[in-house]
Amino acid sequence: xxxxxxxxxxxxxxxxxxxxxxxxxxxxxxxxxxxxxxxxxxxxxxxxxxxxxxxxxxxxxxxxxxxxxxxxxxxxxxxxxxxxxxxxxxxxxxxxxxxxxxxxxxxxxxxxxxxxxxxxxxxxxxxxxxxxxxxxxxxxx
Numbered sequence: 001x002x003x004x005x006x007x008x009x010x011x012x013x014x015x016x017x018x019x020x021x022x023x024x025x026x027x028x029x030x031x032x033x034x035x036x037x038x039x040x041x042x043x044x045x046x047x048x049x050x051x052x053x054x055x056x057x058x059x060x061x062x063x064x065x066x067x068x069x070x071x072x073x074x075x076x077x078x079x080x081x082x083x084x085x086x087x088x089x090x091x092x093x094x095x096x097x098x099x100x101x102x103x104x105x106x107x108x109x110x111x112x113x114x115x116x117x118x119x120x121x122x123x124x125x126x127x128x129x130x131x132x133x134x135x136x137x138x139x140x141x
Contacts, residue, residue: 030054031052031053032053032121033051033127034121035049035050035051036050036051038104040100041082041083041105042104043100045082049128049132050127051123051124053124054121055121055122057122058116058120062116063095063122065087066084066138067084068083068084068136069084069085071097072114080121081106083097083099084098084100085097086098089113093115094115095113095114095115095119096108096113097114124136
């Protein structure tokens, strides 16, 4: 709001900053950035690729075969794995995940199916390196 002299009121400015900060916190909980480490997703994803991932999709629906996801590693839950959904069971409660480079991947062939609740994020965009910027598309595993 403006005073008769044309200056913004401090309360209005503080409210605007507060709203922007709140929106950033909400977005941070639903969007994140990760770096690919390892070669299990070659050739689609390379070590050093940087991805934008989002968390709202799996709150609304089950994962679909072919989507690239970040999943809790069942051997070390604080660690995340980047894999492709190979299949989803009929109930939608369990998924098999696999790396695109089968010979370089530790995945559901080793540790079995994962609960869908263990899928934290869906990869949506590669933003680095600059010459490979683009959407992460669903592909048949």
